[in-house]
Amino acid sequence: xxxxxxxxxxxxxxxxxxxxxxxxxxxxxxxxxxxxxxxxxxxxxxxxxxxxxxxxxxxxxxxxxxxxxxxxxxxxxxxxxxxxxxxxxxxxxxxxxxxxxxxxxxxxxxxxxxxxxxxxxxxxxxxxxxxxxxxxxxxxxxxxxxxxxxxxxxxxxxxxxxxxxxxxxxxxxxxxxxxxxxxxxxxxxxxxxxxxxxxxxxxxxxxxxxxxxxxxxxxxxxxxxxxxxxxxxxxxxxxxxxxxxxxxxxxxxxxxxxxxxxxxxxxxxxxxxxxxxxxxxxxxxxxxxxxxxxxxxxxxxxxxxxxxxxxxxxxxxxxxxxxxxxxxxxxxxxxxxxxxxxxxxxxxxxxxxxxxxxxxxxxxxxxxxxxxxxxxxxxxxxxxxxxxxxxxxxxxxx
Numbered sequence: 001x002x003x004x005x006x007x008x009x010x011x012x013x014x015x016x017x018x019x020x021x022x023x024x025x026x027x028x029x030x031x032x033x034x035x036x037x038x039x040x041x042x043x044x045x046x047x048x049x050x051x052x053x054x055x056x057x058x059x060x061x062x063x064x065x066x067x068x069x070x071x072x073x074x075x076x077x078x079x080x081x082x083x084x085x086x087x088x089x090x091x092x093x094x095x096x097x098x099x100x101x102x103x104x105x106x107x108x109x110x111x112x113x114x115x116x117x118x119x120x121x122x123x124x125x126x127x128x129x130x131x132x133x134x135x136x137x138x139x140x141x142x143x144x145x146x147x148x149x150x151x152x153x154x155x156x157x158x159x160x161x162x163x164x165x166x167x168x169x170x171x172x173x174x175x176x177x178x179x180x181x182x183x184x185x186x187x188x189x190x191x192x193x194x195x196x197x198x199x200x201x202x203x204x205x206x207x208x209x210x211x212x213x214x215x216x217x218x219x220x221x222x223x224x225x226x227x228x229x230x231x232x233x234x235x236x237x238x239x240x241x242x243x244x245x246x247x248x249x250x251x252x253x254x255x256x257x258x259x260x261x262x263x264x265x266x267x268x269x270x271x272x273x274x275x276x277x278x279x280x281x282x283x284x285x286x287x288x289x290x291x292x293x294x295x296x297x298x299x300x301x302x303x304x305x306x307x308x309x310x311x312x313x314x315x316x317x318x319x320x321x322x323x324x325x326x327x328x329x330x331x332x333x334x335x336x337x338x339x340x341x342x343x344x345x346x347x348x349x350x351x352x353x354x355x356x357x358x359x360x361x362x363x364x365x366x367x368x369x370x371x372x373x374x375x376x377x378x379x380x381x382x383x384x385x386x387x388x389x390x391x392x393x394x395x396x397x398x
Contacts, residue, residue, distance in 0.1 A: 001276075004270055010266050011311050022165045033149075037144035037161060038143060038161075039139050042137065044136065047132050050094060053091075055083065057104070066120050070118065072091070074092040074099055077096075078096065083102045105129035106128075150168070172238035174214040174241060175236070176203045176215065176216050177219060177229070178242075199293075199295065203304060235288075240288060244295030246292045246293075263288075273340070275299040275300075298359075325354040327375065331382075332382045333381045335379060338376065343356050344357060373395065
């Protein structure tokens, strides 16, 4: 067996670039940007009014002249008007182009209107209430760097520069495969010796968080059926995510099937809990990466976050965020394994504080549903209350 750190390093060394693709702007949310975005024009592209009011020439304002006759109205979205008489003003709306020859905007609230004349009642500073052209961004300036995750904020920037289609990192095609005669569909009533499939749906849901539309497959514990199913899937998919069939039981046929199909084992079994029997390999002919997780729900769920998600991040050219929390209780690991312990976290005095969740083991789905993530505890490590520990979040709100 190898250590967790060795296993993770081996997984990351097998990351793969699947190239780029163009998608519609509305479909780019949550994807990884694969191009550098530059401003296609100045921002703002013209001197724009930041208030509803009147545009004047500041030089015409003095102690003898505080009143200006209206000569027009500048509306947002209309061509620029021209202030031809410095003793007049042009009404201007928020977002409208400041009229040519005008250099100051006075908001309506600081004026008094009498017929077709505005009298200014407050102190005026030259250039006030104008958002000047290119004061935010110059044309050609880099707005977004390649490699970032596109969120709603980036969508706004992309729309502003006219990116109706966006280049993003291409996602792998993923098959989610469950194994075992004991599994039945969710809509079926299990017999006393059966259980409903859960791992496949958990994995499919996790993949959707990454904008990957995975396909579900199931195979019975029969060597020839397993071999034939895997043979087809290895050709058709970039990644296989399996659950079950990799322990040392008499019906754990996957390692033998992998070997017969040319899937090279990188490692099998890791000094960790949960997820010790994890199997990882690569079919080099088809360049298919195989993550074969233990069948217990918590093991599958934890290993997805420990291995597949960092692998996917590296594949897409992004970093895996590192998190720490303060443990609100002492914890002792008396084993030679790296433990991943489910915790609930809360904010206390500006710090993220974690408390462990009691669990009956790697099949405890209820504990899994309660956890915000898992803390990492090294072999033989003793953690005092209040100490900082590594944290792997498993909920999007984290």
